[in-house]
Amino acid sequence: MSVTSPAHPIIDDSAVFDRADAIPGLPHEQVVFCEDAASGLKAIIGIHSTTLGPAMGGTRFYPYPDQGSALTDVLRLSRGMTFKAAIAGVALGGGKAVIIGDPTTQKTPELLRAYGRFVDTLGGRYLTAGDIGTGAEDLDIVGESTPHVLGRTATSGGSGNSGPLTALGVYQAMRAAAAVAWGDPSLTDRVIGVEGVGKVGSELIALLAAEGARIVATDVDRAGLARIVERFPDVTTTDDVIGEKLDVYAPCALGATLTESSIERLTASVVCGAANNQLIEPGIDDLLHRLGIAWVPDYAANGGGLIQVDGERAGADADVTRHRVEAIYDTVTSIFERSASESVATGRAADQLVQERLRTGRTA
Structure with a gap:
């Protein structure tokens, strides 16, 4: 249905609802479009679910080519x-901005x-944190307008940069996948291709280097890549990490890098990284499964930052939070066990666990 008036252009009001309803039975609860002319702010906040608690999700600041692309990303x-x-078993729902x-x-x-003021109008239904393009210092400023912010700097009472604990979770997930693929969680001497060396990818490289893995890295940010090589001289750089001969492919930049064509070129036995929405479409999960590639569903691997801010919200001790992040190893192991016992792809096994928790309103 389209609506028009002399004062407004034609608006196709089906566009948001159709896209938000793309996953049957799991529509978004609320999508908010925010614009502040004085500051130039144009933002979209998506609240997907508050079944388990207030919707939590970082704020991505990114030069989208158009508003449709931004909407797709936030949904x-x-x-x-x-x-x-x-x-992750935390009492939080899903949101993003x-x-x-x-x-x-x-x-x-x-x-x-201005963005903080819009977050504040939601009354705590949405809690924001950092993401690509935003960091703890930015959240301190957002926090001047709303208390519904997590991940601020330590001096402002927050838990700070989530990169290290996110990377730790990915590292533990990768070890769990290695145990499935090779019977041993050790990553020593494994060739690991890290795509994206930002605040999570760089920390993951540090963990892998400490274990003696052989690392191949790439990033569109050439200066960032140069800093990694300066910090870790043994890291090899490439423009095409998927094309390299790898044991593990670790996508840690933007999503949708796993496609039929990219998988045809993939030599890795394990895929595990920090990037969100790694599959171009859900069927890719089944393809990886048929090929015997151990894929760790991204939302299982990259939950360390979420666990960190949940710990911040609850006032948990840092050691307790770190232990919970390290337990991602056990979560990923259980996903692979379900995948094997039910002969389903790992993504489907993880989704089943999520659906059970959402139906019962149960956290771990």
């Missing part, structure tokens, strides 16, 4: 956060405060 990411929270723009040129304190 996929907020749904992913529901699954991430459920699989995107700010449309280039954070290197358009991010200002005024814009962040």
Whole structure:
């Protein structure tokens, strides 16, 4: 149905609902479009589910080519956060926000405060944190306008950068997958291709290097890649990590890198990384399963940052939070066990666990 009036252009009001309802039985609860002319803010907040608790999800500041792309991203990411929270066993729901723009040129304190005011209007139904393009210092500014912020700097009472604990969770997930693929969780001498060396990928490389893995890395940010090589001289760089001969492929940048064509070129036995929404479409999960590639569902692997901010919210001790992140190893092991016992792909096995928790309203 389209609506028109002399004062407004034609609006296709089916577009949001059709896209938000793309997953049968799991529609989004609320999608909020935010615009502040004075600061230039254009943002979208997606609340997918509050079944297990308030919707939690970071704020991505990114130069989307158009608003449709931003909407697609926030819908996929907020749904992913529901699954991430459920699989992690925390009392949180799924949400996400995107700010449309280039954070290197358009991010200002005024814009962040305006964004905080929009978050505040949701009354705690949505809790925001950091993501691509936003960090703990930015969240301090957002927090000037709303208390519904997690992941601020330690001096502002927050738990700080979530990169290290997110990376730790991915590392433990990778070890669990290695145990399935090779009968041993050790990553020593394994060739691991890390795609994306940002705040999570760089920390993952540090963990892998400490264990003696052989690392091949890539990133569109050439300066960031150069910093990694300076820090870890044994790291090899490439423009095409999937094309390298690998034991493990670790996507840690943007999603949708796993496609039929990319899998045809993939030599890795394990796929495990920090990127969200790694599959271009759900059927890719079955293809990986048929090929015997041990894929760790992204929302199971990359939940360390979510566990961190949940611990911040609950006032948990840092050691307790770290132990919960390390337990991602056990979660991933249980997913592979279900996958084997029910002869289903790992993504489907993980989804079944999430659906059970959402139906019963149960956290771990």
